[in-house]
Amino acid sequence: MSTSTAWIVLLIAGILEFVWATGLKYSEGFTKLWPSVFTLITMGISFYLLSLSMKVLPVGVSYTVWTGIGAVGAIVIGVLVFKEPLSLMKLVFLGMIVGGILGLKFVES
Template identity: 45%
Template sequence: MMWFYLILAGLLEVVWATTMKLSDGFSRVGYNIITVFGMILSFYLLSRALKDLPMSLAYPIWTGIGAIGTVIVGVVFLGDRLSPLSYLFLVLLLIGIIGLKVTSSH
């Protein structure tokens, strides 16, 4: 269950980061509400995962899911552009997250 909490927390990080961008500097109330609610729920689920997972494992995985997810959302839905080298580093980040999970005893 701890991994479910952690993955969901990371996905919610993508949600709140995206809606923060869409809030246009916190000037659009609907997006503001989703942003704040997403932040609270993401942090809550991260805290639940931290009850059973070491911080040195859970936090980088949480931030990595959020980072990779927001890049994907930015490129696919918001028209962000990345250089080819940026894609290489994104893949390296993904390999690092997978490596942390595979080498953990949890």
């Protein structure tokens, strides 16, 4: 796998991270069957893709980018879907996370 392919795989893994986190919310502590099944499947795929990207990319960069994408995505989903409040400071810190992810991507490239 090339480095650029590893980055694409890592991006997909990160997206699936906030997808499974959203599923986790809907599973209500794994008490609802289908949201729980969805969560476990997307979780497995996300971890698998993360592991594939780590064959090429450094573990620290891969894991940090994966969790960063998941964190930003979870906050965006929280605001848009679950109507969680969004403050100026939340936006500032989200920008810092995104800046860190981009910085790691460009330093590693």
